[in-house]
Amino acid sequence: MSSPALALRGVSKSFGSRAALTNVDLRLEPAEFLVVLGPTGAGKTTLLRTVAGLEQPDAGALDLFGAEATHLAPAERDVALVFQNFSLYPSKTVRENLEFPLRAPGRKLGAPEIAQRIEWAAKLLHIERLLDRPARKLSGGEMQRVAIGRAIVRRPKLFLMDEPLTNLDAKLREELRVELRELARKLETPVLWVTHDSAEALSMADRVAVLCDGAILQVGSPEDVYFRPASPIVAGQLGTPPMNIIDVKRAANGWATASGVVIARAPSDAPSTAKIGFRPEHVALEGGEVEAVIEVVEDIGPVRVVVAQWGGANVHILVERSRTLHPGDRIRPRVELEHVVVWRN
Amino acid sequence: MSFLVLDALEKTWPDGTRAVRSVQLEIERGEFIVLLGPSGCGKTTTLRMIAGLEQPTGGRIRLDARDVTTLPPSQRDVGMVFQFYALYPHMSVAENIAFPLECAGVAKRERRGIVERTAEQLELTALLERRPRELSGGDQQRVSLARAMVRDPAVWLMDEPLGTLDASRRGEMCEFIRTRQLERQVTTVYVTHDQEEAMRLADRVVVMSNGELLQVAPPHEIYDEPADLFVARFVGSPGMNLIAGEVGAGSSGAAFHGRGALAVELPVGTRAGAAVLGVRPEFVRIAPHGSSRGRVVLDAFEGAHRYVHLDTAFGRVVARTPAGAHARAGDELGIEFDRRGLRLFDAASGKRLA
Numbered sequence: 001m002s003s004p005a006l007a008l009r010g011v012s013k014s015f016g017s018r019a020a021l022t023n024v025d026l027r028l029e030p031a032e033f034l035v036v037l038g039p040t041g042a043g044k045t046t047l048l049r050t051v052a053g054l055e056q057p058d059a060g061a062l063d064l065f066g067a068e069a070t071h072l073a074p075a076e077r078d079v080a081l082v083f084q085n086f087s088l089y090p091s092k093t094v095r096e097n098l099e100f101p102l103r104a105p106g107r108k109l110g111a112p113e114i115a116q117r118i119e120w121a122a123k124l125l126h127i128e129r130l131l132d133r134p135a136r137k138l139s140g141g142e143m144q145r146v147a148i149g150r151a152i153v154r155r156p157k158l159f160l161m162d163e164p165l166t167n168l169d170a171k172l173r174e175e176l177r178v179e180l181r182e183l184a185r186k187l188e189t190p191v192l193w194v195t196h197d198s199a200e201a202l203s204m205a206d207r208v209a210v211l212c213d214g215a216i217l218q219v220g221s222p223e224d225v226y227f228r229p230a231s232p233i234v235a236g237q238l239g240t241p242p243m244n245i246i247d248v249k250r251a252a253n254g255w256a257t258a259s260g261v262v263i264a265r266a267p268s269d270a271p272s273t274a275k276i277g278f279r280p281e282h283v284a285l286e287g288g289e290v291e292a293v294i295e296v297v298e299d300i301g302p303v304r305v306v307v308a309q310w311g312g313a314n315v316h317i318l319v320e321r322s323r324t325l326h327p328g329d330r331i332r333p334r335v336e337l338e339h340v341v342v343w344r345n
Numbered sequence: 346m347s348f349l350v351l352d353a354l355e356k357t358w359p360d361g362t363r364a365v366r367s368v369q370l371e372i373e374r375g376e377f378i379v380l381l382g383p384s385g386c387g388k389t390t391t392l393r394m395i396a397g398l399e400q401p402t403g404g405r406i407r408l409d410a411r412d413v414t415t416l417p418p419s420q421r422d423v424g425m426v427f428q429f430y431a432l433y434p435h436m437s438v439a440e441n442i443a444f445p446l447e448c449a450g451v452a453k454r455e456r457r458g459i460v461e462r463t464a465e466q467l468e469l470t471a472l473l474e475r476r477p478r479e480l481s482g483g484d485q486q487r488v489s490l491a492r493a494m495v496r497d498p499a500v501w502l503m504d505e506p507l508g509t510l511d512a513s514r515r516g517e518m519c520e521f522i523r524t525r526q527l528e529r530q531v532t533t534v535y536v537t538h539d540q541e542e543a544m545r546l547a548d549r550v551v552v553m554s555n556g557e558l559l560q561v562a563p564p565h566e567i568y569d570e571p572a573d574l575f576v577a578r579f580v581g582s583p584g585m586n587l588i589a590g591e592v593g594a595g596s597s598g599a600a601f602h603g604r605g606a607l608a609v610e611l612p613v614g615t616r617a618g619a620a621v622l623g624v625r626p627e628f629v630r631i632a633p634h635g636s637s638r639g640r641v642v643l644d645a646f647e648g649a650h651r652y653v654h655l656d657t658a659f660g661r662v663v664a665r666t667p668a669g670a671h672a673r674a675g676d677e678l679g680i681e682f683d684r685r686g687l688r689l690f691d692a693a694s695g696k697r698l699a
Contacts, residue, residue: 039511040483140384169383170539174582178654181643185674197512203645203652222646223668239648240516281649281668299565300544301581302627302665303649318649321565 003066005030005158005190006051011060013046013214020046022214023060028158028190033181036194037201037237038211044194047211048160051192052081065157075106079158080151084166086143090136094127094146097135101154121149124183141172148180152187159184161193165200177204198238202226210234227279232343235277241305241316243277243341250274255340261290261311265337277341280305280318285325288334297325308333347371348409348532349395349500355403356390356556364390366556367404375530377523379543382553383579388536389504391553395534396502397421409499424531426493426503432477438488439464439473445496463491466521483510490518494525501526503535507542519545540580544568552576570688574695577623577688583652585623588659589692592620601689605658607637609682611689615699619692626652628686629664631672635679644672655680 006028013021020043028034038044049055051062053074061070064077088097098118102109109117122128125145130138135146144164151159164180165173181204184191195201201208202222209219210233218230229235235243246263248255250272254262264276292310299305299321306317306325310333317333319325349372356365365387372378380388393399395406397418405414413421424445432441439460446456464470467487477485490506506522507515523546526533537543543550544564552559552567552575560572571577577585590603598613601622609622631653639655639662651666655678664680672678689698 039513041481170541170582171383171579171584178583178643178645181645199512199647203647226646226648237513240512242513242516279649298545299568300541301568302625 002030003063004028005032005065006192007063008047008051009061009063011047011050011057011062013043013050013055013057019214021050021057024214024216026209026216026219028192031188031190033184033191033193033204033206034209035201035205035207036192036209036211037196037198038194039196039237042196042211043214044196044211045162046214048081048162048192048194051077051158052079052160053077054081077158078156079160080154080156081160082148082151082162082164084163086140086147086167088135088138088143088146088150091134093132093134094122094138094149095131097146098122098131098149098153101150117153117155121153124152124186125149126179140168141176144168144176152183155189157189159189159191159193161191163195164193166195166197173200180204199240202238210237212237228341229277232275232277235341239279241280241318243279244283244313244315245275245277246313246315248274248276257311257313259312263288263290263311263313263333264335264340267337267342270342271344273345275343275345277343278335278339280316282335282339283315283317284334285317285319285323285331286334288332290332291330292333294325294327294329294331297327346407346410348374348376349534350407351391351395351404352407353404354391354394354401354406356387356394356399357402364556365394365401368556368558370551370558370561372532372534374532377526377533377546377548378535378551379547379549380534380536380551380553381538381540381543381579383538386553387556388553392502392504392534392536395500396423396425422499424493424496424498424501426490426501426506432485432488432492434477437474437476438469438480441477441488442469442473442491442495445492449496459495463495466525467491483514486510487514487518490521494522494529497529497531499532501531501533501535503533505537506535507537507539515542522546541582543580550580552579554579570697571623572697574621574623574690577690581625583626583663585625585688586629586662587690588622588624588662590620590622590659592617592689603659605637607659609687610684611687612699615689620698621690621692621695623688623690624682624686626663626665628683629662630681630683631664631666631670632679632681635681637680639678639680641672641674641676641678643674653678 004027008024008026011021011024036044050057102114122131127145165176205222208222208225210217212233218225218234226238232245250266250270251262254265255276256262290311292308294306294308296307304319304321308315351368351370354365354368357363382388394401405412442460443456464473507518547564549561550564550567551561554575560576567580588603590601592599592601592615595610599611599615601609601611637657639657641653642656643654645652650668653664653666653672655662691698
């Protein structure tokens with residue numbers, strides 16, 4: 001088996017008394033698209049900067065392509081970092097901006113090779129017609145394409161992307177997500193992408209790593225982390241609306257809410273108290289034993305989000321828009337056992 | 346007369362750029378209006394004119410039967426929430442939130458009650474005694490939201506107030522804003538580029554592009570019945586699939602013809618000519634014996650659903666599929682369109698035909 005593109009082994013990093021990363025283990029396979037998902041302050045940027053060599057870990061080690069790289073200088077790592085704030089030279093043209101990383105001392109590329117790489121990158125990113133325009137005249141989306149172009153012309157062995165879409169309009173974000181995912185597949189270069197946006201993580205990643213307070217809480221396929229979150233904290237990071245999470249006690253005939261109402265069946269080996277989680281799309285509106293009252297009905301594009309009072313708990317339910325529902329309607333929600341995640345307290 | 350009226354509102358910058366072009370909008374008392382559009386469409390300039398921060402170069406603004414076009418911001422009774430809203434650094438969170446009430450002369454005891462209730466709704470109770478610099482960016486944003494919505498002015502004006510918040514916080518903030526607005530019945534104009542936010546908050550959405558209003562309608566109508574190609578593409582995530590072609594004769598009446606021998610029957614009497622067929626991803630079905638074929642370029646899992654992006658003879662098409670239906674890049678799949686989801690646009694004007 002080939003060595004991983006990147007391996008972090010027990011990496012920790014503190015700034016003063018604040019721990020930014022705690023004992024992080026993470027592997028990135030060749031050509032893999034790995035997304036690190038976490039809220040602001042989770043340590044995502046520190047993680048990327050550590051891989052880039054801009055921060056030194058306090059403990060642990062990292063390998064790049066099978067070789068120890070913990071103490072390599074940034075320039076020796078052959079990785080490209082793309083930031084949230086597109087850093088371009090405003091008065092230079094797009095072409096000059098793209099040329100810059102190729103003219104760096106030590107990179108002895110001939111003029112034809114430079115021209116050829118720029119054409120190649122411009123084509124991949126659909127910025128051919130912008131090549132002679134000054135960077136300051138570009139829109140936000142165009143600037144970010146050029147910033148990514150500056151990273152790809154170097155043909156690095158690894159891309160590090162620090163929330164590259166966060167400062168863009170929602171629509172552009174959605175378009176670039178698709179384009180950049182396709183681009184990564186074409187380049188066959190591994191990508192470590194960090195974001196706080198769960199839709200971005202789920203739709204782009206081969207695997208998702210959930211990072212909170214400097215610790216990796218779970219690593220798995222998008223389906224894994226979404227349907228089988230390892231903890232309520234992980235569950236809370238993924239999905240809109242998020243997973244329903246309810247404190248329950250084991251009763252004779254199933255899981256009971258704090259007000260003693262049994263809302264779902266429990267497995268035979270269930271603990272006496274637990275938190276249970278189930279996705280809004282896994283709640284059926286009929287077939288359950290206990291009545292619920294609809295409080296809010298909200299349409300978001302093709303889906304309808306219902307908030308209902310169920311056994312003293314507020315539950316989000318996702319249904320198709322063809323279902324006509326109104327606040328005050330009574331339903332009998334039902335969740336199948338297979339769709340209930342149980343976390344022991 | 347409507348509560349807030351924008352009458353032929355214009356803003357032309359000194360360099361000749363027409364940022365806002367003859368905007369006509371009538372907003373009812375208590376209504377929640379969202380101005381939706383990409384960067385540079387004129388939505389923020391429109392909001393700033395309502396606030397009195399920009400002077401229109403044409404047209405009038407009437408608020409509660411009063412012409413406020415030339416009044417300074419302080420005399421308009423508007424409450425503003427901006428993306429980067431500075432908090433008073435020397436005041437605690439509680440004092441920051443209470444400040445607008447103090448200015449409005451609300452008694453101390455009543456102030457405290459309102460602040461506590463608001464803080465509870467926004468989960469800020471534990472932070473009330475802290476100073477702004479001790480808070481994270483997201484928490485500061487929530488405090489500024491609480492401060493802006495603690496008082497009931499004639500109009501709340503909000504310019505992308507959720508802009509810098511983490512995605513996971515946005516949902517609950519939307520809920521807070523909407524609940525509070527419904528409770529207080531304060532007329533609200535809210536600016537965003539995020540169509541999902543618009544859908545969740547608005548009584549009516551106003552879609553803007555190039556300084557003009559393209560469509561003003563309730564969210565479901567904007568989504569289901571887009572008035573033109575821009576709205577069709579901009580609203581929805583991903584937007585509507587748009588396929589270029591021609592309306593001509595079909596087997597029983599009219600039909601839409603696209604590249605790759607795509608033929609879709611249309612209602613009898615549909616006008617012939619160059620047209621664009623629109624169909625939302627939830628009306629594109631993956632069907633082994635579908636009339637058209639596509640090659641999967643991306644299978645984007647989004648939790649409750651997947652969006653499968655396919656290259657077809659008539660361009661890129663996105664289909665929404667169940668979460669369990671995994672497709673692999675490179676797979677060849679059959680697709681078909683659900684007739685209920687078909688929309689037709691004029692190719693030249695971009696306007697809706699059927």
